[in-house]
Amino acid sequence: MSPPVAPPGWSRWLVPPAALSVHLSIGQAYAWSVFKPPLESALGLSGTQSALPFQLGIVMLGLSAAFGGTLVERNGPRWAMTVALICFSSGFLISALGAAVEQYWLIVLGYGFIGGIGLGIGYISPVSTLIKWFPDRPGMATGIAIMGFGGGALIASPWSAQMLESFGSDSSGIALAFLVHGLSYAVFMLLGVLLVRVPRTEKPVESGPAVFDGVQVSARSAIRTPQFWCLWLVLCMNVSAGIGILEKAAPMITDFFADSSTPVTVTAAAGFVALLSAANMAGRIGWSSTSDLIGRKNIYRVYLGAGALMYLLIALFGDSSKPLFIVCALVILSFYGGGFATVPAYLKDLFGTYQVGAIHGRLLTAWSTAGVLGPLIVNWIADRQEEAGKHGASLYGLSFFIMIGLLVVGFVANEFVRPVHARHHIPAPREATADVVQRQQPESA
Amino acid sequence: MSSSDSSPNPPDRRALIAVSWLWVGLPLGYGLYELVQKATQLFTG
Numbered sequence: 001m002s003p004p005v006a007p008p009g010w011s012r013w014l015v016p017p018a019a020l021s022v023h024l025s026i027g028q029a030y031a032w033s034v035f036k037p038p039l040e041s042a043l044g045l046s047g048t049q050s051a052l053p054f055q056l057g058i059v060m061l062g063l064s065a066a067f068g069g070t071l072v073e074r075n076g077p078r079w080a081m082t083v084a085l086i087c088f089s090s091g092f093l094i095s096a097l098g099a100a101v102e103q104y105w106l107i108v109l110g111y112g113f114i115g116g117i118g119l120g121i122g123y124i125s126p127v128s129t130l131i132k133w134f135p136d137r138p139g140m141a142t143g144i145a146i147m148g149f150g151g152g153a154l155i156a157s158p159w160s161a162q163m164l165e166s167f168g169s170d171s172s173g174i175a176l177a178f179l180v181h182g183l184s185y186a187v188f189m190l191l192g193v194l195l196v197r198v199p200r201t202e203k204p205v206e207s208g209p210a211v212f213d214g215v216q217v218s219a220r221s222a223i224r225t226p227q228f229w230c231l232w233l234v235l236c237m238n239v240s241a242g243i244g245i246l247e248k249a250a251p252m253i254t255d256f257f258a259d260s261s262t263p264v265t266v267t268a269a270a271g272f273v274a275l276l277s278a279a280n281m282a283g284r285i286g287w288s289s290t291s292d293l294i295g296r297k298n299i300y301r302v303y304l305g306a307g308a309l310m311y312l313l314i315a316l317f318g319d320s321s322k323p324l325f326i327v328c329a330l331v332i333l334s335f336y337g338g339g340f341a342t343v344p345a346y347l348k349d350l351f352g353t354y355q356v357g358a359i360h361g362r363l364l365t366a367w368s369t370a371g372v373l374g375p376l377i378v379n380w381i382a383d384r385q386e387e388a389g390k391h392g393a394s395l396y397g398l399s400f401f402i403m404i405g406l407l408v409v410g411f412v413a414n415e416f417v418r419p420v421h422a423r424h425h426i427p428a429p430r431e432a433t434a435d436v437v438q439r440q441q442p443e444s445a
Numbered sequence: 446m447s448s449s450d451s452s453p454n455p456p457d458r459r460a461l462i463a464v465s466w467l468w469v470g471l472p473l474g475y476g477l478y479e480l481v482q483k484a485t486q487l488f489t490g
Contacts, residue, residue: 009455154476271487
């Protein structure tokens, strides 16, 4: 499939909604927990078993983004969005069949394996295109799309819950809910498939810098550079630190103020979790847009340096002031979201736009690693501290100091990021105005 | 801003831009509304 080239007069402001239609859909993955209790009671599953489709989905997200990135660059965003639509929607449809015939393995295969491929390909599908359309504001452009991934769960969580309430929580109700999800997301994502276009020329914005000016590095070469691995470490550390809070947010705030005169109720803790989601989303668009003004290296200095400071404040004074605890946690979560959203623009600065989507896909393995590392640290330490007879805020003190250490490691790695050596660059194009389609040929090296 | 254009009268895309942003904005608005409802529980719950 040839990349869809924009006709004359096509507006670049049509590209962000195309990207959002995909990211708002696949962001549903983070609302999987809505289906867990009904599945457990309808199919007699344990909590671990009912988490399997989500876990497999996230593994497949990382794998398909890492290994499918070059295909996405080669075939263009419309191909990628079509693949994402087919995989994500058919994942739901297969799950509907699985629920209807009470065969759980079909739900794992459908939602987890096939749907997970849709997550990975969908996640990276608009990144490269957005950066090419917005060379003057790449942070803002990718921030909008990646904010959508956070927003997807905000939409799906209440929507899925209401659907289960209407259809019933037995296997036929779940099957119907999966069916409606599959069909609705197919229609919703279709907007992205129909709208997305690559710029006609390599200079889509008259006033902006040339898209293909400067350094260009292929995905294959990029992973051989120290810059890629420094950024991998930066992303991994930043995400680990954010997940450290996100993973145990509700029990954490309850434990911190259990002995205070105003303990936190279960309802209030749920409100805290919702507020963290809002900070995560706001950070994605807000901090990523800010990076266009102050530079990528500087914004990561803020995420990692100020993030470590926030953790230190919580560790030292968090249990004495509820507002301080809440504000610090919100700032940390906004940095977590910002870290995700800014990294494509950082990659573009270092490696150019040539195969930035594929490089981004490979970098997302840092996310998968952090997804295991962050919760493991916080949960393991909290369990050991509880066994040692500790309670309240002291359950988390050590975890917070480890998080500070991780952020410092990330901060140092960011300081080591330098421009990529010329030996990794691809040869400059012969004609600066060559058609973008010609430039998207696969690397032969 | 739009892509490089050689034709004298490119089609007006404003309606398409508005519809496409509404397409994604309305569900997102619904999600944000539900989020705000839940987040206020931190102060009232």
